[in-house]
Amino acid sequence: MILKLISPKMPIKSFWDLKVTAKLLRKNAVCANLWLPVIASVTPGDITVICIDENVEKINYNEKVDLVALSGMTCGIKRSFEIANIYRKKGVPVIIGGIHATMNPEECQNYADSVVVGEAEKIWPKIVKDFQEKKLKPLYTSDTFTQLTEIPVPRYDLLKIDKYMAAPVQTTRGCPFNCDFCSVKIINGPMYRKKTIEQIIRELKFIKKQPGFNSIMICDDNFIGDLVFAKKLLKAMIPLHMNWMAQCSVNLGDHPDILQLMKKSSGIFVFIGFETVNKDNLKAMNKFVNNPDEYQQKISAIHNAGISVLGSLILGSDNDDLTSFREAYEFLNENNIIFCMLNILTPLPGTKLFKRMEKEDRFLTLDWNYFNVGNITIKTRKLSSEELRSGFIWLHKKYYNYDEIYKRFRRLIRRGNWKRPIKNKATFQGFLVLLNLLRSYLFTTNLKQIRFLFKMLKHLPNKNVDGYFIGFILAYGKGFNDYVKQMPKIKNPERFENSEL
Numbered sequence: 001m002i003l004k005l006i007s008p009k010m011p012i013k014s015f016w017d018l019k020v021t022a023k024l025l026r027k028n029a030v031c032a033n034l035w036l037p038v039i040a041s042v043t044p045g046d047i048t049v050i051c052i053d054e055n056v057e058k059i060n061y062n063e064k065v066d067l068v069a070l071s072g073m074t075c076g077i078k079r080s081f082e083i084a085n086i087y088r089k090k091g092v093p094v095i096i097g098g099i100h101a102t103m104n105p106e107e108c109q110n111y112a113d114s115v116v117v118g119e120a121e122k123i124w125p126k127i128v129k130d131f132q133e134k135k136l137k138p139l140y141t142s143d144t145f146t147q148l149t150e151i152p153v154p155r156y157d158l159l160k161i162d163k164y165m166a167a168p169v170q171t172t173r174g175c176p177f178n179c180d181f182c183s184v185k186i187i188n189g190p191m192y193r194k195k196t197i198e199q200i201i202r203e204l205k206f207i208k209k210q211p212g213f214n215s216i217m218i219c220d221d222n223f224i225g226d227l228v229f230a231k232k233l234l235k236a237m238i239p240l241h242m243n244w245m246a247q248c249s250v251n252l253g254d255h256p257d258i259l260q261l262m263k264k265s266s267g268i269f270v271f272i273g274f275e276t277v278n279k280d281n282l283k284a285m286n287k288f289v290n291n292p293d294e295y296q297q298k299i300s301a302i303h304n305a306g307i308s309v310l311g312s313l314i315l316g317s318d319n320d321d322l323t324s325f326r327e328a329y330e331f332l333n334e335n336n337i338i339f340c341m342l343n344i345l346t347p348l349p350g351t352k353l354f355k356r357m358e359k360e361d362r363f364l365t366l367d368w369n370y371f372n373v374g375n376i377t378i379k380t381r382k383l384s385s386e387e388l389r390s391g392f393i394w395l396h397k398k399y400y401n402y403d404e405i406y407k408r409f410r411r412l413i414r415r416g417n418w419k420r421p422i423k424n425k426a427t428f429q430g431f432l433v434l435l436n437l438l439r440s441y442l443f444t445t446n447l448k449q450i451r452f453l454f455k456m457l458k459h460l461p462n463k464n465v466d467g468y469f470i471g472f473i474l475a476y477g478k479g480f481n482d483y484v485k486q487m488p489k490i491k492n493p494e495r496f497e498n499s500e501l
């Protein structure tokens, strides 16, 4: 029997697909979807499994296959439905699972022979067996949360690891907090679950063996949800010499011992959801772990350890008004947050926020393609949709221009040590990436871009930064700049530029 697992591409272009950055680094996408190798690893051994990620390769619909399994986040689910329709027309049964299917199983049942609700690892072997015995049920619901210690090493060997900027690893599942816009608690349950340290190290070693491996994306909901565990794991990761990134809550800044271990174990950046600098918004979000009065001190502590903070902010909350865009810019600039994910408040199915918006009749669309945090899907309270859209574009253009990125970079490297403990040997691949970067920066009439390149290169050699960090800023900086360049012009940008704080 041949089983094909397919992860769909996003139907609408998004700021964070980082296509330009990936291309500059001679890759096709940021990170693989972890469910592909995980589900492959719990599939009975006598079955041939093919993993396809549409973000890095085309689907061959003519390839012989007996069963197709699809997953998708809400913003990609319509593409999953399209793929399901094609296979079902060919007579190939389709199973759909994942976050959206868990929240909206009835909708997914219109497009699939079977739908999986909840975490699939435990029930997957039974589902496959039912299929083989021609007893596939229309709905499977996982009634327990997976013991992470029981999951085998994901089948990273079935992914085209060399096509990604990073390989995904999960060390824990869940988060101790319960923000109203987030589906983590609903999907992952009330417990913070962990793998064993030995198990994670085994996975990391297996990834390291894959040809073309680059770095690790720890895709835990909150890598520091259990501080003692995080410390033990970081210590064990030091000898592996693998560059990594992870999502953390902002209280990371309170733990210098963890920060030190992060640096020693080759941590490059941490992704932190600040969400907003407005306390009333935070209260409405139920995000009590964040206190804007403490942001500065915590960010400084993380930067001083030589770990870059990749921020995330949400715009369009009920207390946001015309001043919020300028306020967000000032926060990012003052704290030298070199790159930040700027999102529009998007209620995801199943969340408390979604239910509230439904009750208040505030949805403008329920077309899931637009639920990619870059589009307006609800009526905002103190901003019209035009103001939110224009302010969002204004903030991108203000924050992501080369002069601004360079200013933040210069201030950042004055503190902390941005050199990695890893000394990578020069490789032909590295040489090609360098050539690619130089070519893309130089073959242009954009003088600002060329100036940015030379100003960045001037920092080599520098006792505080290495070529990797400079390359990281160049690749991401150009990616964001190119994306922002395509954003439309807005009317009256001065209403944001000159807004009184």
Ligand code: SF4
Binding pocket: 175, 176, 177, 178, 179, 182, 183, 184, 185, 221, 222, 249, 273, 287, 289
């Ligand atoms: S802290 Fe992050 S992962 Fe945890 S509930 Fe809030 S948004 Fe979700």
